Amino acid sequence: MKTIIVACGSGVATSTAVVAKITDLLDSHGFNGEYQLQQCSIAEAVAKSKTADLLIATTAKPQGIECPFISGIPFLTGIGKAGVEQQILDFMAK
Template sequence: MPMRKTILVACGTAVATSTVVAKSLEEILRDRGIDVVTRQCKASEVASMISGVDLVVTTTPLPGNLGVPVIQTLAFLTGIGKEAVITQIIQALKL
């Protein structure tokens, strides 16, 4: 049983685009048998929310050097290139 991974999803509001990303991620990864927890935050809050997080997925630019992998993507919003990003996310989680 692998450890449950935590993904922090960031956008400008922690309401709109990050909800789309977080819910899609939960659904897609669950369908592939991967158990994840997602948390949402604003871009300005990432630094305070980073502890205990395995991966950050963001729809907007973030400051560098967070100490965990960061994937910036619009694929979950546009539907374009979604599969490639999912592969990238699974690799970043080292599963």
């Protein structure tokens, strides 16, 4: 089971949208039951990264992150979304 943290400024608005998109992506590619998504604010992300397998954030990468990081901004803008989706799928396939 891989733990994926999804962070945004407040841990509520945009992270909720991104969690839904990541869930759809992973489930449609056969990863249902192989991951756990957790939402948080970017302020909480550094502490949570100590036990997470991956951090996806809709903000700039904060200093001190201890797990791999993927920008979630393409889920909001649509620009580069396919590339980010592939990074997530590659991560899950490891």
